[in-house]
Amino acid sequence: MTEALELLTTASLWASVLRIATPLIFGVLGALICERAGVLNLGIEGIMTMGAMVGWLTVYLGADLWTGLAMAAVAGAALGLLHALLTVPLGLSQHVSGLGITLFGSALAYYLYRLIVEVGQLPPTIARFPRLHIPVLSDLPFIGPVLFQQAAPTYLALAAVVGLAWVLARTPLGLALRMTGENPHAVEAQGLNPIALRIGAVMAGSALMALGGAFLTTVAFNSFFPEMVQGRGWICIALVVFASWRPGKALLGALLFAFFDAYQLRLQTVIDGVPYQLFLMAPYLLSILALVLVARRAEVPAALMAPWRRGER
Amino acid sequence: MRISPTRRTLLVGAAATLALPAYLRRAQAQGPVRVAAVHASPVENAWNSRIHLAMRAAADAGLITYDFSEGVSATDYPRAMRQFADAGAQLVWGEAYAVEREAREVAEDYPETAFLMGSSGGPQGDNFGVFGTRNHEAAYLAGMLAGAMSETGVFGSVGGYPIPEVNLLINAYRFGVLETKPDARFLNGFIGAWFDPARAKEAAIAQIDSGADVLFGERIGTADGAEERGVKAIGSLIDYTERYPGTVFANAIWHYDPTIAAIVADITAGNPVGRDYTEYSFMRHGGNAVIFSEDDVPAEAAAAMHARRAEIEAGDFEVPIDESEPA
Numbered sequence: 001m002t003e004a005l006e007l008l009t010t011a012s013l014w015a016s017v018l019r020i021a022t023p024l025i026f027g028v029l030g031a032l033i034c035e036r037a038g039v040l041n042l043g044i045e046g047i048m049t050m051g052a053m054v055g056w057l058t059v060y061l062g063a064d065l066w067t068g069l070a071m072a073a074v075a076g077a078a079l080g081l082l083h084a085l086l087t088v089p090l091g092l093s094q095h096v097s098g099l100g101i102t103l104f105g106s107a108l109a110y111y112l113y114r115l116i117v118e119v120g121q122l123p124p125t126i127a128r129f130p131r132l133h134i135p136v137l138s139d140l141p142f143i144g145p146v147l148f149q150q151a152a153p154t155y156l157a158l159a160a161v162v163g164l165a166w167v168l169a170r171t172p173l174g175l176a177l178r179m180t181g182e183n184p185h186a187v188e189a190q191g192l193n194p195i196a197l198r199i200g201a202v203m204a205g206s207a208l209m210a211l212g213g214a215f216l217t218t219v220a221f222n223s224f225f226p227e228m229v230q231g232r233g234w235i236c237i238a239l240v241v242f243a244s245w246r247p248g249k250a251l252l253g254a255l256l257f258a259f260f261d262a263y264q265l266r267l268q269t270v271i272d273g274v275p276y277q278l279f280l281m282a283p284y285l286l287s288i289l290a291l292v293l294v295a296r297r298a299e300v301p302a303a304l305m306a307p308w309r310r311g312e313r
Numbered sequence: 314m315r316i317s318p319t320r321r322t323l324l325v326g327a328a329a330t331l332a333l334p335a336y337l338r339r340a341q342a343q344g345p346v347r348v349a350a351v352h353a354s355p356v357e358n359a360w361n362s363r364i365h366l367a368m369r370a371a372a373d374a375g376l377i378t379y380d381f382s383e384g385v386s387a388t389d390y391p392r393a394m395r396q397f398a399d400a401g402a403q404l405v406w407g408e409a410y411a412v413e414r415e416a417r418e419v420a421e422d423y424p425e426t427a428f429l430m431g432s433s434g435g436p437q438g439d440n441f442g443v444f445g446t447r448n449h450e451a452a453y454l455a456g457m458l459a460g461a462m463s464e465t466g467v468f469g470s471v472g473g474y475p476i477p478e479v480n481l482l483i484n485a486y487r488f489g490v491l492e493t494k495p496d497a498r499f500l501n502g503f504i505g506a507w508f509d510p511a512r513a514k515e516a517a518i519a520q521i522d523s524g525a526d527v528l529f530g531e532r533i534g535t536a537d538g539a540e541e542r543g544v545k546a547i548g549s550l551i552d553y554t555e556r557y558p559g560t561v562f563a564n565a566i567w568h569y570d571p572t573i574a575a576i577v578a579d580i581t582a583g584n585p586v587g588r589d590y591t592e593y594s595f596m597r598h599g600g601n602a603v604i605f606s607e608d609d610v611p612a613e614a615a616a617a618m619h620a621r622r623a624e625i626e627a628g629d630f631e632v633p634i635d636e637s638e639p640a
Contacts, residue, residue: 012522016515023511110355110384119357121366121551122533220511221534226355226384230509265512265519269469269500272640276475280505 021258025157026212027236030205037201038181042098045233046105051210053109056217076210084202091307110226123223165247181301184308244298349397350381350406367569391415398423439585447594448601449485451565456489459527461614469525471535477636484635510534563605571598
């Protein structure tokens with residue numbers, strides 16, 4: 001038992017938390033933008049898979065890592081556009097369209113991968129993002145390895161949290177976006193176009209989701225596997241609720257889930273005699289518990305999943 | 314000309330028509346055996362890739378013709394099996410783990426077609442053969458090398474799910490370690506997925522933090538953690554050495570070729586194939602092998618390992634099979 005507690009004081013655990021959290025941060029922010037504008041995006045799992053593939057493939061074909069991330073974001077935005085066109089101007093079921101995008105994105109990613117890449121016994125690799133070494137800061141005890149020895153995309157994710165929080169809370173664009181998710185009629189009364197705002201939000205959100213996928217193939221690992229997203233997208237959908245649709249809490253939720261995951265991987269090595277399934281379940285169970293506790297007070301965007309049609313009351 | 318058959322010619326003609334399929338089958342049996350494989354995963358996934366490679370080699374050698382479909386989901390699986398059987402495959406290969414009952418029903422409906430399935434159950438009837446994955450002897454030998462290489466005496470392993478074929482592999486690795494390092498301590502983690510390299514890597518790092526300095530990577534991603542922390546790793550099923558030079562020093566390779574040769578011989582000879590083909594994955598049949606780089610391994614450890622391997626191949630030593638879940 002003391003061993004289990006001692007684990008909490010190791011820098012390695014907390015460094016691992018940030019690594020595991022990074023794709024979730026991208027994903028949950030992406031889902032959050034979509035939902036703040038009133039569109040549920042269940043295409044996330046497929047969009048992340050597509051991002052993982054496109055980000056990897058771009059680098060594999062000779063571009064640099066940042067171009068890879070950019071192309072992943074473009075691919076994500078394209079799938080987002082498809083989802084938005086179906087659900088916003090056409091007003092189709094957001095659930096059905098989203099799940100369709102997930103199936104389509106996952107399959108398309110694998111199809112393109114198979115078409116373009118020659119795979120032998122082991123999938124080909126790329127040179128991944130290195131861990132940064134910042135003079136002085138990286139050498140600090142404890143804080144150094146946790147905060148200042150991560151790969152660059154992790155800092156991009158953290159910056160995205162700050163950026164999105166600022167845009168949503170402090171800019172006219174953010175206000176318009178939030179209002180689109182609460183009361184699109186009011187947005188139109190202001191002379192803005194709710195349809196354009198929603199499409200833009202879904203595209204931007206999907207681009208972020210795709211970056212989360214690309215993290216898996218350009219930082220965490222250096223090859224693509226079709227099933228490698230492994231439900232991370234669904235976790236993000238739940239984390240948005242946990243976060244009450246706020247970027248700061250979204251970061252907290254992603255970190256919390258990642259903490260449970262990193263901790264259980266270490267507990268498996270320390271504690272004997274407990275079925276491993278319990279450890280694997282822990283992050284999900286505890287997230288559900290947190291969800292129950294927090295979500296009761298959540299402020300759901302009023303127009304979430306309500307299609308808006310011009311002139312309709 | 315007017316055709317006026319007698320009763321006798323009619324009878325002879327009818328008998329000949331009825332016998333025609335059997336006759337054709339015999340005529341066809343002279344050529345390569347027509348094999349169709351239904352892969353539940355993409356064929357580049359580690360386990361399937363071993364079978365895919367061996368099938369293609371057998372096809373190149375003229376032993377079989379090879380058709381396959383891949384990424385077939387469990388709900389679609391019996392349909393794919395039937396389609397290949399209808400299309401005239403003599404042997405339908407597959408993996409029955411998720412579709413045990415359905416696969417066996419299909420086999421009952423096609424008594425003339427041979428089936429060979431990776432399965433947790435036993436063979437059935439005359440035409441449903443099964444096989445298990447056995448590269449445990451190679452894992453044992455790799456474990457012997459690992460025991461001689463560790464400085465901390467702590468040995469890790471990362472697996473997908475604790476199914477018997479994974480458990481016996483990790484346990485065999487441990488038995489091998491214990492032969493050269495009797496006071497070894499073992500860590501293990503399951504990631505609850507077959508393909509989540511990011512998580513396998515984190516599980517590996519967690520074990521390295523707990524002192525492990527040789528890791529058995531049942532799942533891809535394990536060696537990435539070892540590489541990042543500068544410790545050693547062992548690969549399973551395929552050869553990971555080129556991908557992780559200096560990190561992966563040994564691999565427990567699985568060869569599926571002997572299994573294919575065995576069932577093709579049975580089919581050609583007209584023997585029933587409803588039996589267990591697992592034995593053809595054993596080392597005495599060339600079904601698994603340890604690949605390692607001599608430069609990375611202490612010479613005396615390699616010598617001891619070679620001696621043990623000779624005993625296994627000769628049948629003088631049996632690597633224990635322990636399917637219980639490693640702690």
